[in-house]
């Protein structure tokens with residue numbers, strides 16, 4: 001049994017959710033960002049979350065969402081974790097955690113070493129940190145762009161909370177990314193898609209197997 005944790009982000013269909021759960025994904029991400037090609041409606045999200053409950057942690061991904069929007073998702077979808085992928089300040093993360101009564105994962109955009117500094121502020125308030133690649137110039141999406149950064153930046157990072165490596169991973173590069181970064185958790189979206197926003201069950205299975213080394 002591998003200790004490597006795997007999150008598959010941006011699932012939007014029942015067959016790919018099933019593939020992620022059967023493959024042993026530890027977390028499954030549902031996207032609540034309307035501009036994203038992986039965006040799901042509340043009713044789709046409820047169905048997908050019901051499939052996952054008790055099998056994997058359900059992660060609701062939002063970007064600078066207002067409290068009413070978060071509460072609505074929380075009441076209907078009942079996620080385990082809110083992934084905050086915008087410019088939410090540490091105080092906002094703390095408030096969301098208390099108000100929603102869920103765990104919080106804060107995304108920290110990374111392009112160079114200096115970007116890791118802000119992680120220390122979130123380390124105090126979040127349950128998880130997710131080090132994702134900074135979006136390329138002009139991108140409409142703060143994540144899910146399929147780009148990566150220097151994985152060695154995460155080596156020997158001294159944080160209290162668990163963290164994930166994210167950005168540009170796929171079944172072919174994830175082992176090397178784990179080796180270079182020393183992480184114990186990885187996240188993927190584009191690398192398990194056959195086209196932008198369309199997840200592929202075989203690619204999901206291959207990614208989870210490669211990440212977990214099975």
Ligand SMILES: O=C(O)c1ccccc1NCC(=O)[C@H](O)[C@H](O)COP(=O)(O)O
Pocket residue numbers: 009010029031033036037038061063085132133141142143144145146147166167168169187188189190191
């Ligand atoms: O995936 C999106 O469309 C997205 C949109 C807005 C904010 C965040 C988004 N994705 C966040 C994730 O957790 C992705 O899994 C992460 O950025 C890695 O994506 P990729 O490089 O495509 O594997």
